[in-house]
Amino acid sequence: MNTTQIKCFLTLAETLNFTKAASQLFISQPGLSRQIVSLERELNTLLFIRDRHNVRLTPAAAVLVKELSNFENQLEEAVRKVQKIGQGYSGTLTLGLLGGQFVSEKLTTRVMEFMKANPHIDLIFRQGSFHDLRSWLNTGEIDIAVTLDFDVAAMDGVIISQFYKDSTVFAISKHTRTGRKKVIKMEDLADETLIIISPDDCRAGYELVHAFLKRSPLKYSDIRYAPNLATVMMWIEAGLGFGLVNHTSNIVASSSIRLLENIPLSPGGNNANTCFVWKVDNYNPAIPMFTNMD
Numbered sequence: 001m002n003t004t005q006i007k008c009f010l011t012l013a014e015t016l017n018f019t020k021a022a023s024q025l026f027i028s029q030p031g032l033s034r035q036i037v038s039l040e041r042e043l044n045t046l047l048f049i050r051d052r053h054n055v056r057l058t059p060a061a062a063v064l065v066k067e068l069s070n071f072e073n074q075l076e077e078a079v080r081k082v083q084k085i086g087q088g089y090s091g092t093l094t095l096g097l098l099g100g101q102f103v104s105e106k107l108t109t110r111v112m113e114f115m116k117a118n119p120h121i122d123l124i125f126r127q128g129s130f131h132d133l134r135s136w137l138n139t140g141e142i143d144i145a146v147t148l149d150f151d152v153a154a155m156d157g158v159i160i161s162q163f164y165k166d167s168t169v170f171a172i173s174k175h176t177r178t179g180r181k182k183v184i185k186m187e188d189l190a191d192e193t194l195i196i197i198s199p200d201d202c203r204a205g206y207e208l209v210h211a212f213l214k215r216s217p218l219k220y221s222d223i224r225y226a227p228n229l230a231t232v233m234m235w236i237e238a239g240l241g242f243g244l245v246n247h248t249s250n251i252v253a254s255s256s257i258r259l260l261e262n263i264p265l266s267p268g269g270n271n272a273n274t275c276f277v278w279k280v281d282n283y284n285p286a287i288p289m290f291t292n293m294d
Contacts, residue, residue, distance in 0.1 A: 001042060003075070006068055008035040009047065013065045016055045093286040094124040096133045096142035100230035101248050104274070106164055107146065114290050121286050129228035130202040137277065143284050144291065148246065149275040150204040157280050161291050167270040168208070170260040171233075171251060172242035179239075179258055186218065186263050193222045193241030201228045209244055212265050246272040 012021040012032065022029040040047050047061040057065070097103070115123055126142055133145040134155060145152070152160060170189075172179045178188045194213075199206040213220060224241060226232040232243045233251045244265065251257050264270060276291050 001039060005035050005039045005042075006072060008032055009039055009061075010065065010068055010072060012036060012048065012055070013057060013061060016057075018055065091120075091284070091286055092122045092124060093144070093284065093290060094126065094142045096136050096145040096147075097125055097127045098133060098145075098147045099127050099129055099228060100233050100250055101246075102250050102253065104164070104248055110290070110293060113293060118286070118289065121289075129230070130197075130205070131200065131228075133277075137279055140279075140282065143278060143282055143287055145277040147275065147277060148205075149273045150208065150271075151202050152275070152277045153204065155277070158277050159280060161276045163274045163276055165271070165273050166246050166248055168244050168246050168265055168272040169270060170242055170263050170265070171236050171245045171249075171257050172260065173237055173239040174256050174258055175239045176242075178242070184258070184260055184262075186216070189242055189260075189263075190218045190220060193224050194220045195224050195226055195232050195235050195241045195243030197229060197232050197244075198225045198227050205229075205244065208265060248274065 015021045018029050022032040045060045046058050049056040130151045133147050136142040178192050196209045197205045236243050237251050
């Protein structure tokens, strides 16, 4: 049974007239008759009693009318929903946010404008580590990752769109001996524990700090590896050492934190831009609607 047979059957059941039904369906009367006969053969059941003057439903046809009427309504509603999703007017868009980062005013504004323009699209948020975001992109658990560009620069099969510029900076708690100094120089940090993100979570961030260590004339003997960015910041704020953060990290707003802007991470600059990242083969129509709002 196909949709053409269903439409033919329901129209004839409503009109009980082959001529009228064929006219409403914009097909010939013989064409309508063939569809009805084909359906009766498929069901092995007589649906209409025909004579020269009348067309009547059989008891089996009366039951089928009731069942198929509900089905047709459900089918039309399903088609409408699919078309809306396909055109980006409804559905779901899932964003992955990097743990330990505050939601910037620029991102908040983007979200508010998107939700206002697309009230039928559910915007869902998940928060995770660098590793989580890359994994969720690959498994399709999120549509877009909002993360730092250096972590995904070498990722295959993705599109990266810069959202806003940012930079990395070393941070230390004011409660440490070094943090209490009026002026902090690079050599002052030699006695502090250097907190570095684990390469399992962010290989690029790990390599950035180790490149700094190779260039530095100082030797940092006390190095501690944190499993993710949120832990890096918690350890720094707890006074366990100093480490690398960016300007949208949660601890930047803390009154107990000092940012060491005078100590460059690399000669080429400390860029750590926030970006949108999504898979090339993710065809969610809401993705370009969100990322191309500028």
